């Protein structure tokens with residue numbers, strides 16, 4: 609199983625959710641976050657210390673999927689989130705060791 613974490617522009621959330629639903633991805637967690645990438649964040653000196661400024665509102669989406677869905681999920685998220693302008697976001701992939709569906713006790717792929 610893989611955890612796909614994507615940081616996207618908030619107004620693209622519906623497009624990404626739709627694109628993921630279309631390819632059969634069933635579970636999604638969404639969090640409002642703030643962040644910066646290469647082009648927006650910069651540092652500022654304040655009382656001798658460096659502070660990062662210009663955090664922008666972003667949406668973080670997390671979906672745990674079967675390994676074979678990985679390419680499809682990346683494609684769907686990219687399609688849904690892309691404007692072609694700076695700040696479109698990033699996708700991070702991690703391994704997931706285990707998943708448990710609490711109601712039924714199912715685990716692994718069956719739990720997703």
Ligand SMILES: Nc1ncnc2c1ncn2[C@@H]1O[C@H](COP(=O)(O)OP(=O)(O)OP(=O)(O)O)[C@@H](O)[C@H]1O
Nearest residue numbers: 615642643644645646647648666694695696697698
């Ligand atoms: N290396 C990173 N680690 C964690 N979060 C990141 C990283 N890079 C970007 N992010 C998150 O993704 C959001 C969107 O990144 P963003 O698209 O601005 O990156 P970028 O490198 O500047 O790319 P682009 O040039 O396409 O804008 C950031 O606001 C931040 O929340």
